[in-house]
Amino acid sequence: MKERLVTAQKALENHGIRTRIVATAAEAKQLILEEIQPGQKVGVGGSRTIDSLGVVPELEAKGCKIYWHWLAETPDQVMELRRGQLTSDVFLASSNAVTEDGRLVNIDGVGNRVAAMVFGPPKVILVCGQNKLVPDLEAALDRIHNVAAPENARRLNTGTPCGVTGRCNDCDSPGRMCAVTVIIERCPSKTDLEVILVKENLGY
Numbered sequence: 001m002k003e004r005l006v007t008a009q010k011a012l013e014n015h016g017i018r019t020r021i022v023a024t025a026a027e028a029k030q031l032i033l034e035e036i037q038p039g040q041k042v043g044v045g046g047s048r049t050i051d052s053l054g055v056v057p058e059l060e061a062k063g064c065k066i067y068w069h070w071l072a073e074t075p076d077q078v079m080e081l082r083r084g085q086l087t088s089d090v091f092l093a094s095s096n097a098v099t100e101d102g103r104l105v106n107i108d109g110v111g112n113r114v115a116a117m118v119f120g121p122p123k124v125i126l127v128c129g130q131n132k133l134v135p136d137l138e139a140a141l142d143r144i145h146n147v148a149a150p151e152n153a154r155r156l157n158t159g160t161p162c163g164v165t166g167r168c169n170d171c172d173s174p175g176r177m178c179a180v181t182v183i184i185e186r187c188p189s190k191t192d193l194e195v196i197l198v199k200e201n202l203g204y
């Protein structure tokens with residue numbers, strides 16, 4: 001796994017995406033806390049990975065303003081926080097899959113997460129556990145549809161077929177999570193995009 005992570009790191013760096021490898025989620029959290037300054041506006045995408053780091057309460061304690069719709073109490077707040085992510089100083093999220101040839105593959109139902117990854121916040125940090133690593137784009141899409149989506153479907157109770165069968169059937173369900181696919185092939189030109197690869201399994 002270590003060699004595969006280094007291969008992905010080199011490929012991402014060749015594509016203009018600064019990439020670091022750390023051993024633990026705790027180290028990833030520490031890097032985030034070092035990079036984000038007190039008072040900055042921090043957007044957080046819907047991400048089990050970022051949630052699992054436990055970094056958000058510490059950013060709040062530093063005086064950062066957090067835009068994370070998972071903290072919303074009303075539907076109006078959900079939308080307000082999603083929009084706030086697009087104009088944050090720093091955006092935190094994960095990718096659904098990282099290819100060994102240097103691509104970041106993401107599928108979203110609403111689109112706020114993938115939008116903020118590529119334009120809006122001047123700085124974006126994506127934390128990706130080793131379980132997100134795949135050989136290529138085909139494997140990435142397979143992983144997202146047949147591993148990540150079924151897990152999320154069960155967690156969010158979306159009512160989509162993948163939550164029952166564990167496999168994608170390209171559904172037309174109202175709860176479909178796969179509305180937008182964004183493949184980051186090179187660093188977006190107006191975004192300081194950084195990836196932290198973690199030698200632990202994180203998120204789905």
Ligand code: SF4
Nearest residue numbers: 149162168171177178
């Ligand atoms: S298209 Fe539908 S069935 Fe397939 S992974 Fe997405 S939500 Fe699940």
